[in-house]
Structures are given as C-alpha cells and as structure tokens.
Amino acid sequence: MHSSLVMVVLQLLASNCHSFPFFNGFHYDHVHSGRSTGNEKGEVHFNGMKLVVDTPKDALFAYRGGNVTLPCHYYYEPELSSTGRIRIKWSKLHQDNTKERDVLVAIGPSNRSYGEFQGRVHLLQTVAREASLVITDLKLEDYGKYKCEVIDGLEDESGIVELELRGVVFPYQPFGGRYQLNFHDAKKACEEQDAILANFDQLYKAWEEGLDWCNAGWLLDGSVQYPISLPREPCGGKGVSPGLRRYGVRHKLHHRYDAFCFSSSLKGKVYYLNHPKKLNFEEAKAACQEDESTIAKVGQLFAAWRFLDFDSCNAGWLADASVRYPIAFPRLKCGPPEPGVRSFGFPDKTKSTYGVFCYKMS
Ligand SMILES: *[C@@H]1O[C@H](CO)[C@@H](O)[C@H](O)[C@H]1NC(C)=O
Numbered sequence: 001m002h003s004s005l006v007m008v009v010l011q012l013l014a015s016n017c018h019s020f021p022f023f024n025g026f027h028y029d030h031v032h033s034g035r036s037t038g039n040e041k042g043e044v045h046f047n048g049m050k051l052v053v054d055t056p057k058d059a060l061f062a063y064r065g066g067n068v069t070l071p072c073h074y075y076y077e078p079e080l081s082s083t084g085r086i087r088i089k090w091s092k093l094h095q096d097n098t099k100e101r102d103v104l105v106a107i108g109p110s111n112r113s114y115g116e117f118q119g120r121v122h123l124l125q126t127v128a129r130e131a132s133l134v135i136t137d138l139k140l141e142d143y144g145k146y147k148c149e150v151i152d153g154l155e156d157e158s159g160i161v162e163l164e165l166r167g168v169v170f171p172y173q174p175f176g177g178r179y180q181l182n183f184h185d186a187k188k189a190c191e192e193q194d195a196i197l198a199n200f201d202q203l204y205k206a207w208e209e210g211l212d213w214c215n216a217g218w219l220l221d222g223s224v225q226y227p228i229s230l231p232r233e234p235c236g237g238k239g240v241s242p243g244l245r246r247y248g249v250r251h252k253l254h255h256r257y258d259a260f261c262f263s264s265s266l267k268g269k270v271y272y273l274n275h276p277k278k279l280n281f282e283e284a285k286a287a288c289q290e291d292e293s294t295i296a297k298v299g300q301l302f303a304a305w306r307f308l309d310f311d312s313c314n315a316g317w318l319a320d321a322s323v324r325y326p327i328a329f330p331r332l333k334c335g336p337p338e339p340g341v342r343s344f345g346f347p348d349k350t351k352s353t354y355g356v357f358c359y360k361m362s
C-alpha cells in the first residue's frame with residue numbers, strides 16, 4: 001500500500017521540483033485538495049502532515065480473568081485541529097509474527113469485534129485521539145502482540161502493544177509416567193488441566209524463578225527443552241552452566257516427551273475438602289460433587305499455590321488421578337525446604353486412599 005503512494009509522491013516530485021517540506025512520513029494536502037496529493041493543475045499543496053501512532057514500549061502484565069487496557073494514542077505532526085473519519089483496527093499477531101487476526105475494527109461510533117474476542121473487547125476513548133483497547137475476562141491464550149492501526153484517508157500507521165500474563169509453569173507427566181506425549185497430546189494434556197502449553201518466554205521466566213526439571217517437555221513452538229538450575233550429571237552434565245537445555249524442534253507426531261504447561265490466576269477457589277475419612281479416586285470425585293464443586297485440576301492447584309499461597313500438608317486426589325499437595329510455607333514434615341507442589345504420582349485409583357482438592361467457581 002505504501003509503495004504505490006511512494007510512486008505518486010516520486011512522480012509529483014519529478015514534475016514539481018519546487019521546495020517541499022519533507023518529513024520521513026507521507027505528505028498530503030489536507031486543507032486544499034481533499035486529501036489528494038495534487039489538484040487538476042498539477043500543483044501540490046503539501047503541508048507536511050504526518051500521522052503518528054503511540055503505544056507503550058514495555059510489555060503490559062495482566063492476570064487471567066482480569067481486564068486490561070492496551071494503550072494507543074495518535075496525533076498529527078504538526079498538530080491538526082480537525083480530521084475526517086478515522087478507522088481504527090486492532091489485530092493480534094500470530095506467535096511467529098507472520099499472520100494476524102482481527103480483534104476489533106471501529107469506524108466512527110460503529111465497531112465490530114471478531115472470533116474469541118467478541119463481547120470481550122471495546123475501545124477506550126477518554127481523551128481525544130485515543131484508540132486504546134480494553135480486553136475483559138482475559139483468557140490464557142490472550143497473551144501476545146497486538147497491533148493498533150489508525151487509518152486516516154491515505155495515512156495508515158500502527159503501533160504494537162505486548163501483553164503478557166502473569167502465570168505459573170509446571171511440568172506435566174500423565175498417568176504412566178515419563179515421555180508419553182507427542183506434541184498434540186501435550187497440548188491436550190495441558191488444556192485438560194486448565195492450562196495451555198507454555199511458550200519459550202514463559203519457561204525461561206520460570207527457570208529464572210528457580211524451576212528445575214530433569215525431563216524434557218514440549219513447548220508451544222514445537223521445541224523440546226528442560227530447565228536446570230542445579231547442573232548435574234543426568235541432566236545435561238555437571239560442568240554445564242544452569243539454563244534451558246534444548247533438544248530443538250522435534251517431530252510433532254512421532255516424538256514423545258513430557259509437557260510444560262502454563263496457567264495463570266484463577267477465578268474461584270481450590271480447597272482441601274474436610275472429610276471424615278480418606279477416599280479412593282472415585283469416592284474423592286463424588287465427595288467434591290456432594291460439596292457442590294468439582295475435583296480440582298492440576299493447573300488449578302498450581303495457580304492457587306502460586307497466586308494465593310495455597311498451602312496444605314495433606315495430599316489429595318486431583319482430576320487426572322494424581323495425588324499432590326501444595327506447600328507455600330515450607331516446614332518440617334512437609335517435604336523439601338523449597339515451596340512447591342509435591343507429587344505422589346498416580347497411586348492405585350481403587351486401593352489407595354487420600355484426601356481430595358476440590359474447585360469451586362466464584
Ligand atoms: C472487568 O470489566 C467488567 C466489565 O467492564 C467488570 O464487570 C468486571 O468486574 C471487571 N473485572 C475485574 C477483575 O476488574
């Protein structure tokens with residue numbers, strides 16, 4: 001789109017070699033010739049107008065279930081008192097920045113939102129020339145880069161806003177243990193535990209915060225890695241510095257590993273059910289139902305532990321038939337000295353008895 005405009009400008013330059021005010025952006029005659037770059041006489045009245053779109057340089061952080069405003073403002077250089085009809089378009093860039101998806105398009109007072117954003121987005125225009133986007137009830141998948149595009153006649157400028165979710169990354173192995181999941185299984189396994197497959201940045205951040213896991217797991221980009229804080233022989237070697245160990249991109253169908261899942265804060269609450277006796281897995285599920293809740297998922301337990309300091313030295317069943325317990329305040333007889341969600345793996349569903357963690361909406 002811009003290249004054809006460049007052609008027009010160049011042609012005009014060639015035929016009208018007078019002095020132009022020249023900026024880096026495009027120029028058009030706003031006042032005299034209705035936004036065209038020339039008039040019938042071939043005269044050009046550039047007045048050096050430039051549209052600038054302003055978005056924050058730093059990423060914004062938010063929580064799942066919360067609301068966020070992605071700031072976007074535009075202005076003209078030099079200042080312009082009135083403008084015509086502005087079109088504002090917000091889109092979300094795909095993780096590899098190649099594709100984008102429409103989020104919201106607004107022309108004057110009318111607007112339209114798309115796909116999973118329908119009903120969850122609106123523009124915030126509290127001051128003149130604001131085009132900020134409000135997203136409500138944030139989903140785990142909402143993190144990423146958003147493009148704010150302002151279109152005023154021939155001018156089309158945009159800025160990027162990056163949204164990150166505060167969250168928790170946890171390694172996941174299904175029943176049956178290590179290295180059972182191809183990429184698609186891994187994605188599904190995370191989703192079944194109220195989480196999504198983590199991306200590289202999320203795993204990296206978790207490693208910075210101390211995550212250490214000696215089994216390789218899938219990430220969203222199809223690569224397989226694992227985070228090591230304490231270098232040791234079976235985990236990539238003792239002499240190697242701490243960091244993410246990479247297996248690189250693997251075959252999504254044929255190769256099998258664990259998964260790294262990502263979850264953020266939680267609507268509702270997770271609790272250890274007060275119950276007179278220990279339960280097997282089926283009894284545990286039924287007991288939560290009797291309490292008008294459901295058995296908690298692994299991602300929900302991690303979110304409660306991470307964001308609400310949920311702490312229970314009693315182990316309980318979870319929805320995937322694993323048994324775990326969350327420790328926010330390490331103490332004697334509650335496992336290792338670091339905070340964490342401890343796992344007993346997948347005990348026998350009928351013969352083993354434990355407590356249960358339930359989850360209640362709101
Ligand atoms: C988000 O916004 C909606 C509607 O604007 C409001 O009902 C809700 O309470 C807000 N949520 C939070 C967490 O602030």
Ligand SMILES: *[C@@H]1O[C@H](CO)[C@@H](O)[C@H](O)[C@H]1NC(C)=O
Nearest residue numbers: 106109110111122123124125
């Ligand atoms: C967008 O459209 C909705 C309903 O279609 C309307 O309530 C709202 O005021 C419009 N404007 C903005 C800026 O979101």
